[in-house]
Amino acid sequence: MNLIDTFQNLVAQVPELVQPLIVALAAAIPFIEGEGAATIGIIGGIHPVVAVIAAVVGNFACVAILVLAGAGARRAVVARRNATRELAHAGGGTGASATTIDAAADTAVSPRKEKFQRALVRYGVPGVSLLGPLLLPTQFTATMLAAAGVSKTRVLFWQAIAIIGWTTAIAVIASGVVYAVS
DSSP states (O other), rough: HHHHHHHHHHHHHHHHETTTHHHHHHTSTTTHHHHHHHHHHHTOOHHHHHHHHHHHHHHHHHHHHHHHHHHHHHHHHHOOOOOHHHHHHHTTTTTTTTHHHHHHHHHHOOOHHHHHHHHHHHHHHHHHHHHGTTTTTTHHHHHHHHHOOOOOHHHHHHHHHHHHHHHHHHHHHHHHHHHHHH
């Protein structure tokens, strides 16, 4: 008995209705994502189409939650920064001049954020979304895009395309390998 047969027997012990849920939950984990979860499902004996759909849904649901949270956090930070600037410009009690606050806000850029901003300018949202999975999990990329101020709709649209494309491509390869091995 080989490893694939052993894994398929293990998956077969789980009720069929629960198997896609396990794949969807696995897809929500960074670095496993849709591609890894679909592969796990396919190796486990789940029909490739079911595995891909479950993996895409699980990965996208996680990304959507993170994008909404990231956009909300950005909105809160920007609102607070604007309120602080307005207070400083009005001579409020911060103890710092408006110029000092503006300069501090503009220079506080980490090297990672700078690198991400360069990639965003160079490749745009489509490029970062489609090429991002080669370097970072979609959860990280999508959250950074939302935090950078890109609209939630645009981020979710391009992340959906990337998740569907990468998951389908890897699932086709995994299906071919499983078919060739068995």
